[in-house]
Amino acid sequence: xxxxxxxxxxxxxxxxxxxxxxxxxxxxxxxxxxxxxxxxxxxxxxxxxxxxxxxxxxxxxxxxxxxxxxxxxxxxxxxxxxxxxxxxxxxxxxxxxxxxxxxxxxxxxxxxxxxxxxxxxxxxxxxxxxxxxxxxxxxxxxxxxxxxxxxxxxxxxxxxxxxxxxxxxxxxxxxxxxxxxxxxxxxxxxxxxxxxxxxxxxxxxxxxxxxxxxxxxxxxxxxxxxxxxxxxxxxxxxxxxxxxxxxxxxxxxxxxxxxxxxxxxxxxxxxxxxxxxxxxxxxxxxxxxxxxxxxxxxxxxxxxxxxxxxxxxxxxxxxxx
Numbered sequence: 001x002x003x004x005x006x007x008x009x010x011x012x013x014x015x016x017x018x019x020x021x022x023x024x025x026x027x028x029x030x031x032x033x034x035x036x037x038x039x040x041x042x043x044x045x046x047x048x049x050x051x052x053x054x055x056x057x058x059x060x061x062x063x064x065x066x067x068x069x070x071x072x073x074x075x076x077x078x079x080x081x082x083x084x085x086x087x088x089x090x091x092x093x094x095x096x097x098x099x100x101x102x103x104x105x106x107x108x109x110x111x112x113x114x115x116x117x118x119x120x121x122x123x124x125x126x127x128x129x130x131x132x133x134x135x136x137x138x139x140x141x142x143x144x145x146x147x148x149x150x151x152x153x154x155x156x157x158x159x160x161x162x163x164x165x166x167x168x169x170x171x172x173x174x175x176x177x178x179x180x181x182x183x184x185x186x187x188x189x190x191x192x193x194x195x196x197x198x199x200x201x202x203x204x205x206x207x208x209x210x211x212x213x214x215x216x217x218x219x220x221x222x223x224x225x226x227x228x229x230x231x232x233x234x235x236x237x238x239x240x241x242x243x244x245x246x247x248x249x250x251x252x253x254x255x256x257x258x259x260x261x262x263x264x265x266x267x268x269x270x271x272x273x274x275x276x277x278x279x280x281x282x283x284x285x286x287x288x289x290x291x292x293x294x295x296x297x298x299x300x301x302x303x304x305x306x307x308x309x310x311x312x313x314x315x316x317x318x319x320x321x
Contacts, residue, residue, distance in 0.1 A: 007037045008087035008111075010103060010173070013080035017045040017070055019094040020054050022220070027059055029097045035104040039063065043080040046070040072190035077169070081179060089179070093170040095220035097126060105215035106173040109161070117178030117207035118199065120167035121215035122158065123147070130154055133219040136164030136211040137196060138320045141257040142264035143241045145196040148320050164211045164320040165203065169195030171217045178207050186243075186298070188291060192233065193240035200248040203316050206307035211320070231280055238268055238281070242288040247299045252310045 012030050016023060023042070030040050040062045044051055046069040055064050065083055067076060081089055088110060090103060102121055109119040123133040134147030135158040145166060149158050169185075172195070182202045185194045199209055245254070245261065254261075272281035308316070 008107065009085075010035060010038045010088045010090060010107060011084035011086035012038060012040045012090040012092055012103070013077065013084055014040065014042045014092045014094055015045060015073065015076055015080065016042055016047065016051060016094040018047045018049045018051070020047075020049045020051045022094040023051060023054065023059075025097050025220075026092065026094055027062065029100075030092075032100045033098065033103050034101050035107060038103060039086070041065060041080060041084060043067065043076050045073075045076040072187065073169075074185040074189050074191065074194035075187040077194075078184045078187060081174075081184065084176075087176055088173055089176060090173045091169050091171070093219075095126075096171050097218040097220075098171075099216040099218075102215045102217050103173070105212055109210050109212040109215070110173060110175060113208065113210050115206075115208050116175065116210040117182065117202040118167045118172050118174045119210045119212050119215075120164070120172045121217045122211075122213045123168065123171060123217055123219045124154065126218040126220040129218065132158065133221060134168055135213070136209065136320055137166035137168055137199070139165045139196065139200070139317050140260070141253070141317065142260040143245045144264060145193065145241075145244075158211075159213045161213060162211055162320070163208050163316075165209060165316060166196050166199035167209050167211075169198070170219065178202060181205060182207065186247075188294065189240045189243065190236060192236040193244055197240070197244050197248065200244060201302055203313065204248060204302060204306045204308060229275075231277070234271075234277065235280055235284055235287075238284040239288045239291075242284075243291065243295050246292060246295045247302055250303065250306070250310050250313065253313065 014026060042062055042064050044066045046067050052066055077091055106119045110116055120136050122135055125131040125133045130153055132149040132152050132154045135149045137145050138148045139145045182205055186197050269281055272278050
């Protein structure tokens, strides 16, 4: 594990797709950060709006990596992380607004916890600022992940800094040394669960994930990838849940928790039946099975590099409950 030196270099990587209006919120909030050693890099994921014109005109000092087409969330973030060249890399969706001290608080968390691969802020609902959007991610042995405290009124009940299982990749600070150890995001996921998959691999490798409530960010939510129950979201969530399990779960966990997995998969089928999406559900399983040989090849590397016991993994999955 690698300690953070005084004032490490931080690169804020902002992923944007047709997000011209959203850039008007996140970029001023980055410019207002109190942390001194900070650069901003915008990854434009093949936008068709005037984002690039706006960036060149209004933010000439911001670095821009313009991708010729939309290559997916995971792949675009990988391009950004490869180009960032910082001690710490903040991955940010374009629908985020940061409090001025947010990145400074996250850096301090990484400095205080050298075994932390990633630190995440308290995410607050952008429109209802007395409500939480997420306080780190929880993972369940049915194969699902979710934002802890999503939708709850903020009464200070999540103001304790602690370990959590996973960080939402929409707003998190990653340690470059951990990225080198764990590897990049899995680009086959395209979007959704790529951050959960990465945090799972980091946990297996012995790293930790820290929640820092003193770092605050506001999340608009759904501004780029659509509504909460869009076909796009359901397809990628359901398929990628299967791949996370097949790739990362030790065999003992797969055996012990198979009843929970079957319950979740049965519930997903019921959702598909009730919403007229049986074709979507079948497409999920066709794609999941077609990709399984590649997932199993990756599994061998993940399991070989595992540094914690199954018992310790169970303890970590219970974090934040």
